[in-house]
Amino acid sequence: MHGDDIEINLFDLAALSAQQLSQVKKQLDDELEHLTASFQQLRAAQAKFRECLRSIATGVSTKVQDKPILVPLTTSLYVPGTLADNENVIVDVGTGFYVEKSTKDATKFYEAKVDELGNNLKDLEAIIGQKSNNLRVVEDVLRQKVLSSGPGPSAQPA
Amino acid sequence: MAEQQQRLQALSEEYQKLEGELQANIQSRQRLESQQQENKAVQKEFASLEDDANIYKLIGPVLLKQEKTEAIMAVDGRLEFIENEIKRVEKQIKDTQDKSEALRMEIIQIQSQQPGQGAQAQVAA
Numbered sequence: 001m002h003g004d005d006i007e008i009n010l011f012d013l014a015a016l017s018a019q020q021l022s023q024v025k026k027q028l029d030d031e032l033e034h035l036t037a038s039f040q041q042l043r044a045a046q047a048k049f050r051e052c053l054r055s056i057a058t059g060v061s062t063k064v065q066d067k068p069i070l071v072p073l074t075t076s077l078y079v080p081g082t083l084a085d086n087e088n089v090i091v092d093v094g095t096g097f098y099v100e101k102s103t104k105d106a107t108k109f110y111e112a113k114v115d116e117l118g119n120n121l122k123d124l125e126a127i128i129g130q131k132s133n134n135l136r137v138v139e140d141v142l143r144q145k146v147l148s149s150g151p152g153p154s155a156q157p158a
Numbered sequence: 159m160a161e162q163q164q165r166l167q168a169l170s171e172e173y174q175k176l177e178g179e180l181q182a183n184i185q186s187r188q189r190l191e192s193q194q195q196e197n198k199a200v201q202k203e204f205a206s207l208e209d210d211a212n213i214y215k216l217i218g219p220v221l222l223k224q225e226k227t228e229a230i231m232a233v234d235g236r237l238e239f240i241e242n243e244i245k246r247v248e249k250q251i252k253d254t255q256d257k258s259e260a261l262r263m264e265i266i267q268i269q270s271q272q273p274g275q276g277a278q279a280q281v282a283a
Contacts, residue, residue: 090214090221093203094196095236097229098221100212109203 013141018149021142028135035128042124046117053110056103060086162268169265176258183251190247194240201233 016024065086070078089106090098101109204226207213213229214221 094200095193095233096216097200097204097224097233098214098216099203099207100214 013138014145016141018142018145021138021145025135025138025142028131028138032128032131032135035124035131039121039124039128042117042121046114046121049110049113049117053107053114056089056107056110060089060103062086162272166265166268169261169268173258173261173265176254176261180251180254180258183247183254187244187247187251190240190244194237194244197233197237197240201230201237204230204233 013021013024060083064083066082068080068082071081072078086103088100088102091101091106091109093099093109204213207226209226211226213224213226215224215229215232216222
C-alpha cells in the first residue's frame with residue numbers, strides 16, 4: 001500500500017497542503033483500522049486452535065476411555081455415550097476437507113497452526129506499529145500546518 | 159455555464175459509480191486471496207499425509223470418504239481456478255482504475271475552467 005512511501009517522504013510532508021495531509025491521514029486511519037481488525041481476527045483464530053489442543057488433551061485420552069460422556073444432540077438435549085476411539089480424531093483441514101489423524105498428529109497439526117498464526121501476529125504487530133508511527137508524524141505536521149496557516153482557505157477539508 | 163455544470167454533475171456521478179465498482183472488485187480480490195491461502199494450506203497438509211490416510215469431504219451435513227488422489231486433484235483444480243479468477247479480477251481492477259483516473263482528470267479540467275465555483279462538486283480523490 002502507499003503507507004511505506006511516507007517514511008521516505010517525511011521531509012516532503014511539509015510541502016503538502018492541509019487538505020492533502022488530511023487525506024493522507026484518513027488513508028492511514030483506514031489502513032490502521034483494517035489492520036487492527038485483522039489482528040483481532042487472527043488472535044481469535046489462534047484462540048480457537050488452542051481450544052482444540054486443550055480438547056484433545058483433556059477430552060480424548062485413555063483417561064476418559066470408559067467414562068460416560070454427554071453428547072450434545074442440540075444445545076439443550078444430551079445423550080449419554082462413551083468414546084469409541086480415543087486414539088484418532090478427525091481434523092478439519094479447511095475448504096471442507098477432513099482428515100483422520102492420531103491424537104499425536106492432530107496435536108502437532110494444531111500446534112503448527114498456532115505457531116504459524118503467532119508469526120503472522122508478530123509481523124502484523126510490527127506493521128501496525130510502523131503505521132501508527134507514520135500516522136503520528138502526519139498528524140503532527142498537519143497540526144503545525146493548521147496552526148501556522150491560521151484560518152486560511154485550505155483549512156476546510158473536503 | 160449551466161451546461162458545463164450539468165456535464166460536471168454527470169461526470170461526478172459516473173466517477174462515483176466507478177469508485178463503487180472498484181470497491182466491489184477489490185473485495186472480490188480479497189475474497190479470492192483468502193480462498194487461495196486456505197486451499198494452499200490444505201494442499202500442503204495433503205502433501206504431508208501418508209498415502210493411506212483417511213480423507214473425508216464435507217458434503218452437506220455428512221462426511222464422505224474420499225481417495226487421497228481425488229482430494230488432491232480437487233484442491234489443485236480449485237487453486238488453478240482461483241488463480242485464473244485472480245488474474246481476471248486484477249485486470250478488471252486495473253481497467254476501472256484507469257477509467258476513473260481519466261474521468262478524474264476530466265473533472266479537474268472542467269473545474270479549473272470555471273474559477274470561483276469549485277465548491278459545488280468537490281472531488282475528493
